[in-house]
Amino acid sequence: MTETEINTLKSAIHTIPDYPKVGIMFRDVTGILDDADAFKLTIDILADKFKDGGYTKIVGTEARGFLFGAPLALAMGLGFVPVRKPGKLPRATYMQDYQLEYGHDTLEIHQDALTELDNVLIVDDLLATGGTIEATTKLIRRLGAKVTDAAFVISLPDLGGEKKLEDMDLSVFSLLQYAGD
Numbered sequence: 001m002t003e004t005e006i007n008t009l010k011s012a013i014h015t016i017p018d019y020p021k022v023g024i025m026f027r028d029v030t031g032i033l034d035d036a037d038a039f040k041l042t043i044d045i046l047a048d049k050f051k052d053g054g055y056t057k058i059v060g061t062e063a064r065g066f067l068f069g070a071p072l073a074l075a076m077g078l079g080f081v082p083v084r085k086p087g088k089l090p091r092a093t094y095m096q097d098y099q100l101e102y103g104h105d106t107l108e109i110h111q112d113a114l115t116e117l118d119n120v121l122i123v124d125d126l127l128a129t130g131g132t133i134e135a136t137t138k139l140i141r142r143l144g145a146k147v148t149d150a151a152f153v154i155s156l157p158d159l160g161g162e163k164k165l166e167d168m169d170l171s172v173f174s175l176l177q178y179a180g181d
């Protein structure tokens, strides 16, 4: 990524202190979504970075993982599989509990969404503690699919997510890093 590209994306991201709880510096990606150039740049960079990975599916986690995962899947000519919050998927699911930077939750995937033949790229807007993508990875592997890479628009290196995911044999890529949180 060039310095100009980094600056284009960083200037589109707003930081809101103490949201949704005191002490959290919230990195808001809606400024990328409503800026057509910044949005296209984000998807183009990710598509180029991962074009030779031999992936069969993109998996994105509700809700913000959908915002980047689905357009990336289209750009790469791949199918998209949603991992959702509880009670939203209509067919038989597997469930996985996880911890967040500011709470805890459960994620679900359709049991028939992936098979042993799939090679998955995970996409989310932001990596903080890594709890969301740790749970997402467990769900993908429970279906027998291969997953070795996770891509993020933003990572917060001080929160330990990268180490948590690397301990699960996932390679982490992020466009922007915000240290000091």
Ligand SMILES: O=P(O)(O)OC[C@H]1O[C@H](OP(=O)(O)OP(=O)(O)O)[C@H](O)[C@@H]1O
Pocket (backbone or CB within 6 Å): 061, 062, 063, 064, 065, 099, 100, 101, 124, 125, 126, 127, 128, 129, 130, 131, 132, 133, 161
């Ligand atoms: O690395 P972690 O500590 O798990 O945190 C990162 C996750 O937190 C946010 O989602 P959130 O659960 O707030 O839900 P949303 O996408 O529905 O806003 C964000 O979109 C990531 O998925």
Ligand SMILES: Nc1ncnc2[nH]cnc12
Pocket (backbone or CB within 6 Å): 024, 025, 026, 027, 028, 101, 126, 128, 156
């Ligand atoms: N600091 C943060 N900003 C935006 N989304 C988040 N999800 C978890 N931590 C976050």
